[in-house]
Amino acid sequence: MQARYARNLETLSEEEVAFLGGKTVAVVGLGGLGGYLVEYLARLGVGGIMAADGDRFDESNLNRQLLSDAISVGEGKAEAARRRMALVNPQLRFVSIPSRIDSENGVELLRGADIIMDAVDTIPARLALQEIAEDLGVPLVHGAVAGWYGQVATIFPGDRTLDEIYRNPAARGGRGIEERLGNLSFGPAIVAGLQAAEAVKVLLDRGATLRNGLLVIDLLDYEFDLIELGKQGA
Amino acid sequence: MNVTVRLFATFREGRGKELSLEMAEDATPAIVAERLGIGVKDIAILLVNGRDGKVDGSLAEGDRVSFFPPVGGG
Numbered sequence: 001m002q003a004r005y006a007r008n009l010e011t012l013s014e015e016e017v018a019f020l021g022g023k024t025v026a027v028v029g030l031g032g033l034g035g036y037l038v039e040y041l042a043r044l045g046v047g048g049i050m051a052a053d054g055d056r057f058d059e060s061n062l063n064r065q066l067l068s069d070a071i072s073v074g075e076g077k078a079e080a081a082r083r084r085m086a087l088v089n090p091q092l093r094f095v096s097i098p099s100r101i102d103s104e105n106g107v108e109l110l111r112g113a114d115i116i117m118d119a120v121d122t123i124p125a126r127l128a129l130q131e132i133a134e135d136l137g138v139p140l141v142h143g144a145v146a147g148w149y150g151q152v153a154t155i156f157p158g159d160r161t162l163d164e165i166y167r168n169p170a171a172r173g174g175r176g177i178e179e180r181l182g183n184l185s186f187g188p189a190i191v192a193g194l195q196a197a198e199a200v201k202v203l204l205d206r207g208a209t210l211r212n213g214l215l216v217i218d219l220l221d222y223e224f225d226l227i228e229l230g231k232q233g234a
Numbered sequence: 235m236n237v238t239v240r241l242f243a244t245f246r247e248g249r250g251k252e253l254s255l256e257m258a259e260d261a262t263p264a265i266v267a268e269r270l271g272i273g274v275k276d277i278a279i280l281l282v283n284g285r286d287g288k289v290d291g292s293l294a295e296g297d298r299v300s301f302f303p304p305v306g307g308g
Contacts, residue, residue, distance in 0.1 A: 029308045031308050032307065032308055033308045034308065118308075119308045120308050121306070121307055121308035122306065123304060123306045126306070143308075144305045144306050144307060144308065145305065145307045145308070146243070146305045146306065146307045147243075147244075148243075149242075149243045149244075149305050150305065151305050164279065164286050165278060165279055166278050166304060166306070167277065167278060167279070167280065168274075168275050168276075168277065168278065168304070171275045171276065171304070172276075172304070174306070175304075175306055175307075176278070176303065176304035176305045176306030176307065177243060177244050177303045177304060177305060177306075178305065178306060178307030180244075181244070183307050188308075214279070216242065216302065218242065218243065221246075221251070225242075227279070227281060227284065227300075228284060228285065229279075229286060
Protein backbone atom coordinates (compact mmCIF):
# COMPACT_ATOMS: atom_id res chain seq x y z
CA MET A 1 0.00 0.00 0.00
CA GLN A 2 1.23 3.49 -0.81
CA ALA A 3 2.45 5.78 1.97
CA ARG A 4 -0.16 8.32 0.89
CA TYR A 5 -2.84 6.10 2.48
CA ALA A 6 -0.88 5.09 5.61
CA ARG A 7 -3.03 7.25 7.89
CA ASN A 8 -6.22 5.62 6.60
CA LEU A 9 -5.16 2.60 8.72
CA GLU A 10 -6.46 1.17 11.19
CA THR A 11 -9.75 2.92 10.64
CA LEU A 12 -9.81 1.27 7.22
CA SER A 13 -8.11 -2.07 6.59
CA GLU A 14 -5.53 -2.49 3.81
CA GLU A 15 -8.10 -4.59 1.95
CA GLU A 16 -10.65 -1.78 2.25
CA VAL A 17 -8.18 0.82 0.99
CA ALA A 18 -7.43 -1.43 -2.00
CA PHE A 19 -11.16 -1.99 -2.55
CA LEU A 20 -11.86 1.77 -2.62
CA GLY A 21 -9.00 2.14 -5.11
CA GLY A 22 -11.00 0.01 -7.52
CA LYS A 23 -14.19 2.06 -7.18
CA THR A 24 -15.46 5.01 -9.19
CA VAL A 25 -17.62 7.77 -7.71
CA ALA A 26 -19.55 10.28 -9.81
CA VAL A 27 -19.80 13.74 -8.26
CA VAL A 28 -22.60 15.66 -9.96
CA GLY A 29 -22.39 19.39 -9.36
CA LEU A 30 -19.00 20.96 -8.59
CA GLY A 31 -20.08 23.97 -6.55
CA GLY A 32 -20.20 24.15 -2.75
CA LEU A 33 -20.78 20.46 -2.01
CA GLY A 34 -19.09 19.03 -5.09
CA GLY A 35 -15.76 20.81 -4.62
CA TYR A 36 -15.38 19.32 -1.15
CA LEU A 37 -16.62 15.92 -2.27
CA VAL A 38 -14.00 15.64 -5.00
CA GLU A 39 -11.31 16.68 -2.54
CA TYR A 40 -12.41 14.31 0.26
CA LEU A 41 -12.89 11.29 -1.99
CA ALA A 42 -9.64 11.77 -3.92
CA ARG A 43 -7.58 12.16 -0.74
CA LEU A 44 -9.26 9.17 0.84
CA GLY A 45 -8.21 6.97 -2.06
CA VAL A 46 -11.29 6.35 -4.13
CA GLY A 47 -9.65 5.24 -7.39
CA GLY A 48 -11.89 6.94 -9.92
CA ILE A 49 -13.86 10.17 -9.90
CA MET A 50 -16.23 11.40 -12.58
CA ALA A 51 -16.77 15.11 -11.97
CA ALA A 52 -19.71 16.74 -13.75
CA ASP A 53 -20.74 20.38 -14.03
CA GLY A 54 -21.51 22.57 -17.05
CA ASP A 55 -21.05 25.88 -15.23
CA ARG A 56 -18.15 28.30 -14.86
CA PHE A 57 -16.99 29.94 -11.64
CA ASP A 58 -18.04 33.49 -10.88
CA GLU A 59 -17.00 35.80 -8.08
CA SER A 60 -20.04 34.99 -5.92
CA ASN A 61 -18.79 31.37 -5.66
CA LEU A 62 -15.64 32.42 -3.80
CA ASN A 63 -17.23 32.48 -0.32
CA ARG A 64 -17.70 28.70 -0.25
CA GLN A 65 -16.72 26.75 -3.37
CA LEU A 66 -13.40 25.01 -2.73
CA LEU A 67 -12.43 24.69 -6.39
CA SER A 68 -12.86 28.42 -7.01
CA ASP A 69 -10.12 30.99 -6.49
CA ALA A 70 -9.05 34.35 -7.86
CA ILE A 71 -7.49 32.61 -10.88
CA SER A 72 -10.33 30.24 -11.68
CA VAL A 73 -13.11 32.86 -11.91
CA GLY A 74 -14.48 32.38 -15.44
CA GLU A 75 -13.04 28.86 -15.73
CA GLY A 76 -15.21 25.79 -16.20
CA LYS A 77 -15.86 23.98 -12.89
CA ALA A 78 -15.07 20.54 -14.35
CA GLU A 79 -11.77 21.85 -15.71
CA ALA A 80 -10.88 23.42 -12.35
CA ALA A 81 -11.57 20.05 -10.69
CA ARG A 82 -9.27 18.32 -13.18
CA ARG A 83 -6.52 20.86 -12.53
CA ARG A 84 -6.86 20.52 -8.75
CA MET A 85 -6.88 16.72 -8.82
CA ALA A 86 -3.71 16.64 -10.93
CA LEU A 87 -2.05 18.32 -7.93
CA VAL A 88 -3.80 16.46 -5.10
CA ASN A 89 -3.75 12.91 -6.44
CA PRO A 90 -2.25 12.40 -9.90
CA GLN A 91 -2.91 8.64 -9.75
CA LEU A 92 -6.64 9.26 -9.71
CA ARG A 93 -8.62 8.02 -12.71
CA PHE A 94 -10.29 11.37 -13.28
CA VAL A 95 -13.03 11.96 -15.82
CA SER A 96 -14.05 15.55 -16.38
CA ILE A 97 -17.64 15.98 -17.60
CA PRO A 98 -18.19 19.65 -18.50
CA SER A 99 -21.96 19.20 -18.98
CA ARG A 100 -25.12 19.78 -17.03
CA ILE A 101 -26.40 16.29 -16.18
CA ASP A 102 -30.06 15.81 -17.06
CA SER A 103 -32.49 12.98 -17.77
CA GLU A 104 -31.42 12.99 -21.46
CA ASN A 105 -27.66 12.58 -21.03
CA GLY A 106 -27.25 11.29 -17.48
CA VAL A 107 -27.31 7.52 -17.96
CA GLU A 108 -24.83 7.77 -20.84
CA LEU A 109 -22.42 10.17 -19.13
CA LEU A 110 -22.45 8.54 -15.68
CA ARG A 111 -22.21 4.92 -16.80
CA GLY A 112 -19.36 3.20 -14.96
CA ALA A 113 -19.97 4.95 -11.64
CA ASP A 114 -20.36 2.67 -8.62
CA ILE A 115 -22.16 5.39 -6.65
CA ILE A 116 -23.43 8.90 -7.44
CA MET A 117 -23.08 11.97 -5.21
CA ASP A 118 -25.93 14.47 -5.47
CA ALA A 119 -24.32 17.91 -5.25
CA VAL A 120 -26.55 19.79 -7.69
CA ASP A 121 -28.40 23.00 -6.91
CA THR A 122 -31.99 22.63 -8.06
CA ILE A 123 -34.74 20.29 -6.91
CA PRO A 124 -35.73 19.11 -10.43
CA ALA A 125 -32.05 18.27 -11.14
CA ARG A 126 -31.95 16.19 -7.95
CA LEU A 127 -35.09 14.28 -8.94
CA ALA A 128 -33.58 13.63 -12.39
CA LEU A 129 -30.47 12.29 -10.66
CA GLN A 130 -32.61 9.92 -8.59
CA GLU A 131 -34.00 8.50 -11.87
CA ILE A 132 -30.53 8.24 -13.44
CA ALA A 133 -29.10 6.40 -10.41
CA GLU A 134 -32.07 4.06 -10.49
CA ASP A 135 -31.57 3.36 -14.24
CA LEU A 136 -27.87 2.66 -13.61
CA GLY A 137 -28.71 0.48 -10.59
CA VAL A 138 -26.40 2.38 -8.22
CA PRO A 139 -26.94 4.18 -4.90
CA LEU A 140 -27.29 7.97 -4.70
CA VAL A 141 -25.97 9.97 -1.75
CA HIS A 142 -28.06 13.10 -1.44
CA GLY A 143 -26.82 16.29 0.17
CA ALA A 144 -28.28 19.80 0.22
CA VAL A 145 -27.48 23.07 1.98
CA ALA A 146 -29.08 26.44 2.73
CA GLY A 147 -27.68 28.96 5.19
CA TRP A 148 -27.37 27.31 8.62
CA TYR A 149 -29.19 24.22 7.41
CA GLY A 150 -28.36 21.02 5.58
CA GLN A 151 -29.46 17.45 4.97
CA VAL A 152 -28.02 14.10 3.91
CA ALA A 153 -29.66 10.84 2.80
CA THR A 154 -28.71 7.66 0.97
CA ILE A 155 -31.09 6.39 -1.67
CA PHE A 156 -30.94 2.93 -3.26
CA PRO A 157 -32.69 2.09 -6.52
CA GLY A 158 -36.41 1.76 -5.78
CA ASP A 159 -36.35 3.74 -2.50
CA ARG A 160 -37.37 7.05 -4.15
CA THR A 161 -36.71 8.91 -0.92
CA LEU A 162 -36.39 12.26 -2.73
CA ASP A 163 -40.10 12.06 -3.59
CA GLU A 164 -40.79 12.44 0.15
CA ILE A 165 -38.05 15.00 0.77
CA TYR A 166 -39.36 17.34 -1.95
CA ARG A 167 -43.12 16.98 -2.01
CA ASN A 168 -43.55 20.25 -3.96
CA PRO A 169 -40.61 20.06 -6.40
CA ALA A 170 -41.85 22.84 -8.71
CA ALA A 171 -42.54 25.38 -5.92
CA ARG A 172 -40.29 28.48 -5.91
CA GLY A 173 -38.93 27.61 -9.37
CA GLY A 174 -37.36 24.42 -8.10
CA ARG A 175 -35.22 26.14 -5.47
CA GLY A 176 -35.34 25.82 -1.71
CA ILE A 177 -34.76 28.29 1.11
CA GLU A 178 -31.14 28.75 -0.09
CA GLU A 179 -32.57 31.18 -2.64
CA ARG A 180 -33.17 33.65 0.22
CA LEU A 181 -30.54 32.43 2.73
CA GLY A 182 -27.57 31.86 0.45
CA ASN A 183 -24.80 29.59 1.74
CA LEU A 184 -21.85 30.09 4.06
CA SER A 185 -18.38 28.57 3.79
CA PHE A 186 -18.81 25.82 6.39
CA GLY A 187 -22.28 24.50 5.52
CA PRO A 188 -21.19 22.80 2.28
CA ALA A 189 -18.01 21.48 3.95
CA ILE A 190 -19.98 19.84 6.78
CA VAL A 191 -22.65 18.32 4.57
CA ALA A 192 -20.08 17.14 1.97
CA GLY A 193 -18.08 15.55 4.82
CA LEU A 194 -21.15 13.60 5.89
CA GLN A 195 -21.86 12.61 2.29
CA ALA A 196 -18.27 11.36 1.86
CA ALA A 197 -18.52 9.29 5.06
CA GLU A 198 -21.80 7.91 3.79
CA ALA A 199 -20.32 6.98 0.37
CA VAL A 200 -17.42 5.14 1.98
CA LYS A 201 -19.72 3.17 4.28
CA VAL A 202 -22.11 2.31 1.47
CA LEU A 203 -19.22 1.15 -0.75
CA LEU A 204 -17.62 -0.87 2.06
CA ASP A 205 -20.95 -2.05 3.51
CA ARG A 206 -19.89 -0.93 6.99
CA GLY A 207 -21.56 0.80 9.92
CA ALA A 208 -24.87 2.64 9.91
CA THR A 209 -26.05 4.47 6.81
CA LEU A 210 -28.78 6.99 6.09
CA ARG A 211 -30.81 4.68 3.86
CA ASN A 212 -34.56 5.28 4.35
CA GLY A 213 -33.71 8.24 6.50
CA LEU A 214 -32.74 11.88 6.31
CA LEU A 215 -30.24 13.52 8.60
CA VAL A 216 -31.48 17.10 9.09
CA ILE A 217 -28.82 19.51 10.27
CA ASP A 218 -29.44 22.84 11.98
CA LEU A 219 -26.16 24.58 12.80
CA LEU A 220 -27.93 27.62 14.29
CA ASP A 221 -29.72 25.73 17.08
CA TYR A 222 -27.30 22.74 16.97
CA GLU A 223 -29.94 20.18 16.24
CA PHE A 224 -29.31 16.98 14.32
CA ASP A 225 -32.53 15.07 13.63
CA LEU A 226 -32.63 11.68 11.97
CA ILE A 227 -36.03 11.23 10.41
CA GLU A 228 -37.36 8.03 8.90
CA LEU A 229 -38.39 8.13 5.26
CA GLY A 230 -38.53 5.78 2.30
CA LYS A 231 -40.64 2.80 1.39
CA GLN A 232 -38.95 0.39 3.73
CA GLY A 233 -39.20 2.83 6.61
CA ALA A 234 -42.90 3.55 6.05
CA MET B 235 -58.06 18.32 20.11
CA ASN B 236 -54.52 19.27 21.01
CA VAL B 237 -51.79 18.93 18.38
CA THR B 238 -48.07 19.53 18.86
CA VAL B 239 -46.31 21.18 15.94
CA ARG B 240 -42.55 21.04 15.43
CA LEU B 241 -41.08 23.56 13.03
CA PHE B 242 -37.69 23.38 11.33
CA ALA B 243 -35.22 25.83 9.78
CA THR B 244 -36.84 29.04 8.49
CA PHE B 245 -40.33 27.99 9.61
CA ARG B 246 -39.13 28.87 13.14
CA GLU B 247 -38.75 32.55 12.26
CA GLY B 248 -41.35 34.45 14.28
CA ARG B 249 -43.09 31.22 15.33
CA GLY B 250 -40.69 29.24 17.56
CA LYS B 251 -39.54 25.64 17.50
CA GLU B 252 -42.49 23.83 19.00
CA LEU B 253 -46.09 24.87 19.49
CA SER B 254 -49.10 23.32 21.12
CA LEU B 255 -52.30 24.13 19.21
CA GLU B 256 -55.94 23.53 20.01
CA MET B 257 -57.54 22.44 16.72
CA ALA B 258 -61.02 21.36 15.59
CA GLU B 259 -61.61 17.59 15.43
CA ASP B 260 -61.57 17.60 11.60
CA ALA B 261 -58.28 19.50 11.33
CA THR B 262 -55.67 18.28 8.83
CA PRO B 263 -51.95 19.12 8.55
CA ALA B 264 -52.92 21.62 5.80
CA ILE B 265 -55.25 23.41 8.23
CA VAL B 266 -52.57 23.41 10.93
CA ALA B 267 -50.10 24.95 8.46
CA GLU B 268 -52.66 27.58 7.44
CA ARG B 269 -53.20 28.52 11.10
CA LEU B 270 -49.45 29.19 11.35
CA GLY B 271 -49.33 31.17 8.12
CA ILE B 272 -47.32 28.48 6.33
CA GLY B 273 -48.31 27.79 2.73
CA VAL B 274 -48.75 24.10 1.92
CA LYS B 275 -46.64 24.60 -1.21
CA ASP B 276 -43.75 25.80 0.96
CA ILE B 277 -43.65 22.53 2.92
CA ALA B 278 -41.09 20.04 1.58
CA ILE B 279 -41.34 17.37 4.27
CA LEU B 280 -44.42 16.68 6.38
CA LEU B 281 -44.29 14.20 9.22
CA VAL B 282 -47.12 13.03 11.45
CA ASN B 283 -45.80 11.25 14.55
CA GLY B 284 -42.40 10.95 12.90
CA ARG B 285 -43.63 9.31 9.70
CA ASP B 286 -44.32 10.67 6.22
CA GLY B 287 -47.80 12.26 6.38
CA LYS B 288 -50.42 13.61 3.98
CA VAL B 289 -51.50 17.27 3.91
CA ASP B 290 -55.15 16.26 3.93
CA GLY B 291 -54.76 13.32 6.30
CA SER B 292 -56.73 13.19 9.54
CA LEU B 293 -55.20 14.02 12.92
CA ALA B 294 -55.92 12.74 16.40
CA GLU B 295 -55.54 14.12 19.91
CA GLY B 296 -51.88 14.32 20.89
CA ASP B 297 -50.50 13.93 17.35
CA ARG B 298 -47.14 15.54 16.56
CA VAL B 299 -46.93 17.29 13.20
CA SER B 300 -43.54 18.39 11.79
CA PHE B 301 -43.01 20.82 8.92
CA PHE B 302 -39.71 21.25 7.03
CA PRO B 303 -39.06 23.81 4.30
CA PRO B 304 -37.14 22.72 1.18
CA VAL B 305 -33.35 22.77 1.44
CA GLY B 306 -32.00 22.47 -2.07
CA GLY B 307 -28.66 24.28 -2.42
CA GLY B 308 -25.50 22.61 -3.61
